[in-house]
Amino acid sequence: MKNIHNLTIVIPVHKITKDDQKFFESCITSLKTQNLSSNEVVLIHTKETDLDLINEVLTKQKFKSKIKFMLNEGKTDFYSQVNTFAKECKTEWFSILEFDDQLSKNSLDYFIQYKEAYSGIKMFLPLVADTDTEENFLKFGNDMGLVNSHDNLTPTETIRRLGFVDFDMVNTHVLYRPIGAFIKTGEFIDCGMFKTNIKFHQQFEFMLRWCHKENETMTMFKLGYQHIVGRKKSHDSIIIESKPTGEEFNFWLEKAKKEYYFPFEREIDTEPIKKEGEVIELNAEKNGV
């Protein structure tokens, strides 16, 4: 059967434990509510991934036949997993779904609707609901993509431009996240994919680079993605637990603002933020911090 949407949803998984099971179950449930066609979901895993747990959830959810598995034998951090998948992706579009997150109901339909209306767009960002582990709403993500950031426009032009995200907007607001977005695969690769040598601000650096290349980007005025904040050993938790100093955080922010200009990874001198005796680990094992 055909992949009619020319889209693959990729779920990168490295380490998953029993504690994570309920989140993964919710993730799969959210996929089941979408109008998926065949071969649209790929789970990219590593040798250390607990496939028994994964299969247990998929079997219980009757979703096993709808997922293809891809083994990643390279670097295991989150962003490397995504890059590895992208290089093998055969569809025109792909979207990243973290295994502890959920797609909103109709998320795929929103993408189709917007893609039909705006044929030149290369990335559709969803409005993201950040929630805690009990699914209590905390805030929206990508919402600044819906706001006009340009002066001196007529009202009709202002309204026309709402939703379009450009370099200045990303540079000003920082917090745009391509996780959950629908991205053109070819352009993602041409752009240089995620840089794994950037710490904390990989998504920001990518978005700067993406927009710098003038890839038309739009935020959909629809709730498309639910991101769980604070799951143990998730991105956010590892960042918090590593207790970065303000200096470290800003160092990587400034690096992101400089490195976007280059489509390839360059060597980054981390001497300025090195604590005595410390070795700074890049490409941290769990989730690409």
Place this chain on the structure above:
Amino acid sequence: MQTIQDLEQKVEALKESREKLLNKKNNIFFFLTESEVESAAVYEIYLHAKYLKDIGYSVKIITDTDNYQHPKFLDEDMKTIEIFNISKKDNNLTISPCDYLIIPELFTNIMHQVHQQKLPCSKIVLFQSYTNAFKGMLPAASWKEWGINNVITTSKAMTDYLKEYFGKEYDIQTWKLGIPDYFKPSDKPKKSVITFFSRNPKEVELVIKSFYAKYPHLRFITFQEIKNFTREELGKVLGQSIATIWIDRHAAHGTIPLEAMKANSIPIGIIPELEHNQEQWFIKDNTGIWLKNILKIPEYLSKIVMSFIQDQMPEEVQKGMKEISEKYSVETSKQSILKAYQFYFVKRDEEFKQFIESNTKVIKEYKTKETENTKE
């Protein structure tokens, strides 16, 4: 003292006027000036003028404002209507009994002047705003004192208001508003915009600031005032907005909520003070959100936004809006406008006919008597 010859002349003149009236050779003048007449009302005036022009009448906008120009928000075909400036030195306007002068309710000074100058034309008040009707009028004064008893207005509610406050002696015709088809939902997904209209900027400021204060997570909503758009531009803007705030307590009818409904932008409005028969108006549970307290607006706005982004907009409301807006078609409106004026054309014709018949009889009787006297 009037002689029989004077009467004969008058009868002949009226026969001529009647002929002109029946053959659409008379003039219809719409008085306008740059003033407080709001743009929706001005648009309706031009619409009446355009429809009458389209069926063959000679129609002019007459004004006393120097350099008066057609407002920019009008449709292009309305801007072809001739403007006649009576304040210009060499401009002399000839007005005949078969002509009509249409005066918006705001211009009581013109009603007074026309009466003083004893202009022979038929006068009709175009009554769209009851708040404007008393401007410039002395207490207990009325249009009847200026020889005006013909009115065209927008609804039964306005008719009832007129009868209650101005008296029952007026002939009143109503027309139905029409919403053009360029008011429609955008063919692209709606934007994160809420449009608004209010006569009081402070009230809207209160609503918007309260909204952002109470719902800071909805900071991505843009509020756009409905102001200075052409009608077609407004159609596009409403087509992209998810909701339209409407605060107009003195609205006689309310075009904006209907335009919003047709564009699938949910109206959230304050119920106007003029009471309406529910069957004749559009305030129903399934046509929008209708409130008495503006402090409630932010709460309903947040519900609309959250419903929209999750595809949970109530279907019965969208259905209700569509049903109502379909009743306000351009064609229905046009026919009702022409019917209203046709009533006064017929009325005038009857007046001429009666005058001609009765005075012809008088002339005949007089001449017969004269002949008899001569014989004797």
